[in-house]
Amino acid sequence: MASLTIRNLDERTKAQLRIQAARHGRSMEEEARTILRTAIEARQPVAGGKGLGTRIHEHFAQLGGVELELPARSSLPIPAQFEGE
Template identity: 35%
Template sequence: MPAVTVRNLPEETHRALKLRAAQHGRSTEAEIREILEEAIRPKDRVKVGSELAAFGRRFGGLDLDVRRDQTPAEPAKFE
């Protein structure tokens, strides 16, 4: 798993991270991972698939004919 080193972190930032980690019952390293995960993947992000499914439900869905066309494909012609 990749590792990241953060240099020149101000002492008061480090103390605040340690305090926050203790409040959440985690190590400082685990708290930093949680902060980074939330920053790049917020829990309230819009999930396209879920939104499309909800949209379909609101409008009663669609009736699609999903039968496959059994006609053989024509071979490609290169001229």
């Protein structure tokens, strides 16, 4: 197990940590570990979670979409011609 030392922690924060730890029936050290673990896990993507595109689609899907009629292609695209080819 790794060790971590937190320097320059103000007394007010330390006192609040002590009170919160007591409320949860834990030591200050265990409370700090729990807070850090929770903060890190909250930022991690959920395995099997939805991707950004899916989440955006779901967010705006309720607004409905726009169905456009696309005209049939009348000719094939012409590739670009560069000098020296």
